[in-house]
Amino acid sequence: MNTPPPVALSIAGSDCSAGAGLQADLKTFQHHGVFGLTAVTCVVAETPAVVRSVHAVPPAILQDQLRVMLDAFPIAAIKTGMLFSKAHIVAVTEILSEYRGIPLVIDPVMIASTGDPLLEENAISAYKERLFPLASVITPNLDEAEVLWGAPVRDELTMERAASELSARHGCAVLLKGGHLGAPVCADLLWDDGLPEWFRSDRIEGAASHGTGCTLSAAIAAQLALGADLHQAVQDAKAYLGETLRRSFAWGGIAALNQGTVWD
Template sequence: MNASPPVALTIAGSDCSAGAGLQADLKTFQHFGIFGLTAVTCVVAETPKVVRSVHAVPPAILQDQLRVMLDAFPVAAIKTGMLFSKAHIVAVTEILQQYPGIPLVIDPVMIASTGDPLLEENAISAYKERLFPLATVITPNLDEAEVLWGSPARDEATMERAARELSARHGCAVLLKGGHLGGPECADLLMEKDLPTWFRSPRIATPASHGTGCTLSAAIAASLALGKDLHEAIAEAKGYLEATLHTSFGWGDLAVLNQGTLPLP
């Protein structure tokens, strides 16, 4: 019998177009040689161009998925994506606080790339008060950071202040994604233990932005499951995301990432 691969769990919504959400996470896990588990929070009818409807899974069913997976498998890393509501965040927190030794990557999904809201407004306080204190790292983009921090970050100096304050406030590392700043580079900032580290990559001209946040956070979780430290995990995740953007494809006017089809590292 072959040796069992490391196991990672994604807690997120289902994207029927398979460019984001659970489907993107599983493709990413597969690329890194990770056995992926899922706990579904919502079923979303969407494409990269439109979010048509969202059907939330009852929080009790979400908790049952988590219990059975965490009881049955040696989960080495967990990531969260779309959690949708305060009730879902509370449900996830009640389970995950029983597993403090498992690295936890939180992508605080709030708005789809189409501009459609993916989080109920009253859920933001639950993120801050309940889930973030359990995190190894949170990965907000600039729009999400503005909601969480309370002010916009429009340059690298402001990004550093925002990341430092969010990290101190919630007791976890923060990877603040600066792709929305524009310019020739995508500059992301890791703030860990009050120490900043910048990760820079060239901006790629592509319409395939649907699912980039999901893919990046899943790649970080996969690398953590392989035993990498956070800096190395982020560097590998950034490299993987850059490669998927270079190899993205589309049908008509739909452009999607090409997750999971690259050679294993």
């Protein structure tokens, strides 16, 4: 009998265009040799160009998805993506607080790449007070970090200040993504146990951006499920994301990411 692969769980929204959300996470998990499970928080009618509508799954149904999978599978890592509302964050926290030994990667999804909001405003406090204290690492981009930190993040110096203070405030590692600085070299900062580590890569011009945050956090979760430490997980996830960006493509101006699939 074949040895079963490690198992990772994504708690996120469904993106019908399959470049972000649960669909991107599953592609990423499979690429890394990890068996992916999902708990659906929202069904989103979207493409990389527009978010048409969002239908939230009732929090009780979300909890039922989590309970049945945590009871049935040896889950080795968990990631969260779009959680949408305070009620959904509370629902997730109530369950995951019983499973603190499982590495937890939190991508605090707030705004789509189209600019459409993906999080109700009153949910931000629930992230800070309830979910972040359970995290192994949170992965905000600069816009999300400004909301969470409470001040603009416009350069590498303020990135260090923000990551340091967010890490101390919430008791977890912080991967602060610097792609929105717009520099020729994209600089991401991992702050872990009081120590900074920079990950730098050349900006890939013309690459699709839809789903990059989902893909990166899913790749980190996959690597943690495989037994990597956080620093190695981030390094490998960054390399994987770079490859998906180099392979990104479009249909009639609609950009997508080639996540985990080789198109020759």
